[in-house]
Amino acid sequence: MRPSPAHQPGPSATTPFQHRRARENSAFLAALAETGNARLAARRLRVHRSTYTKRRAKDRAFAAAWQQALAAFHRAPAESLPAPAFSRAPLRTSGGEPYIVRLKSGRLQLRRALPGQMTQAAQAHFLAHVGGTANLRLAAAQAGFAHTSFHRRRRRCPAFARAVEDNLDVACERLRSAIHQSFDLLAGPQIGESEEEWLDRVEDCPLPPMTVEEAMTLLRHHRR
Structure with missing residues (x-):
């Protein structure tokens, strides 16, 4: 049917x-x-x-x-991005805080932190600055640790390493976009554009007009 x-x-x-x-x-x-x-x-x-x-x-x-x-x-201008919300949690342990680690056998074990160790808040602080600057050394300094401390953390924790790369990708894309804008400004006002309009674009650009050499130097200082 x-x-x-x-x-x-x-x-x-x-x-x-x-x-x-x-x-x-x-x-x-x-x-x-x-x-x-x-x-x-x-x-x-x-x-x-x-x-x-x-x-x-x-x-x-x-x-x-x-x-x-x-x-x-x-x-989207960089200024339109929401500012990272940093917690008031301490960036270093005072000593004695409980935390859990996974042993090589796969079992979990409760331990007590030593004074001065990196906290979860410090890692979040570091990631937020990586996403805003694409500069690992600067982000580490803002979090209050040497950059080598975060390099060790990346080697030991794959999830943290992925988070660092994700934030670097976003920050570097925005940096490249800002560099492209600065190249356009370097040529001066476009056809039919007044000098006042061009100056307005200069003020809106996250970076000042720069040459290719200056742009390459800027990129070399990032992702470190």
């Missing part, structure tokens, strides 16, 4: 699969607009980046939305 026409889906009806894909694409585009980095956006969703690059190759609308998300990221 054939189903009645009322039960047959119309040509524009969407399937549950299409609804799910639309939600996935929307979540990815939101993460992309926030980070400016496709790999990091996909990692946040715990999906491999190739999943979305394949969709972009087959879907023109998704490809256009991808470019719009990147453009939105690069248009």
